[in-house]
Amino acid sequence: MKIAVCPGSFDPVTNGHIDIITRASKLFDKVIVVVMVNYHKPNSYFTASERVELIKRSIPGDIKNCEIEMYGGLLAEYCEKKGASVIVKGLRAVSDFEYEFQQALTNKQLNPGIETLFITTDQKYMFLSSSIVKQVSEFGGDIRQFVPAQVHDDIVKRIKERNRFE
Numbered sequence: 001m002k003i004a005v006c007p008g009s010f011d012p013v014t015n016g017h018i019d020i021i022t023r024a025s026k027l028f029d030k031v032i033v034v035v036m037v038n039y040h041k042p043n044s045y046f047t048a049s050e051r052v053e054l055i056k057r058s059i060p061g062d063i064k065n066c067e068i069e070m071y072g073g074l075l076a077e078y079c080e081k082k083g084a085s086v087i088v089k090g091l092r093a094v095s096d097f098e099y100e101f102q103q104a105l106t107n108k109q110l111n112p113g114i115e116t117l118f119i120t121t122d123q124k125y126m127f128l129s130s131s132i133v134k135q136v137s138e139f140g141g142d143i144r145q146f147v148p149a150q151v152h153d154d155i156v157k158r159i160k161e162r163n164r165f166e
């Protein structure tokens with residue numbers, strides 16, 4: 001069974017993430033979306049378990065081979081534990097490349113059995129990131145076209161709350 005892992009912060013999930021997860025689910029027997037708990041990024045808008053829940057609600061119902069988890073350690077170790085041989089990453093622009101290239105080589109060094117597969121972003125999501133979603137919504141912009149409809153209201157609500165307390 002070919003298992004792939006789709007890692008990320010997903011703070012919060014966007015249509016760009018769902019596009020990559022959906023496409024990966026067609027290439028592998030099983031896809032594990034893993035919310036990385038990153039202690040270097042303590043200012044996340046959503047807790048790791050909230051991010052897991054938002055992704056669960058956003059995955060299209062016809063995708064049956066996808067699991068969502070969170071993890072706070074090394075990705076290479078996680079893959080080993082799960083029997084996953086592929087890390088799937090979405091690639092947006094040249095700006096993503098340098099960092100992703102470095103990550104891919106590091107993971108290969110740590111676990112030579114892992115391949116990193118880059119899926120090119122859909123043109124319509126080229127500009128889209130979790131940070132863009134937060135920025136637009138913070139200033140009252142409409143993010144309906146950027147995030148899955150099922151989780152839109154919860155995302156807007158949290159961003160509003162954060163603004164109020166800061």
Ligand code: ADP
Pocket residue numbers: 007008009010011014015016017020088089090091092096120121122125126127128129130131
């Ligand atoms: P971001 O905060 O930039 O959205 P994440 O760490 O949550 O980044 O991203 C998780 C994965 O999803 C990464 O592989 C990232 O490259 C990919 N990704 C994020 N946004 C997009 C997008 N708009 N199109 C394609 N891939 C994307």
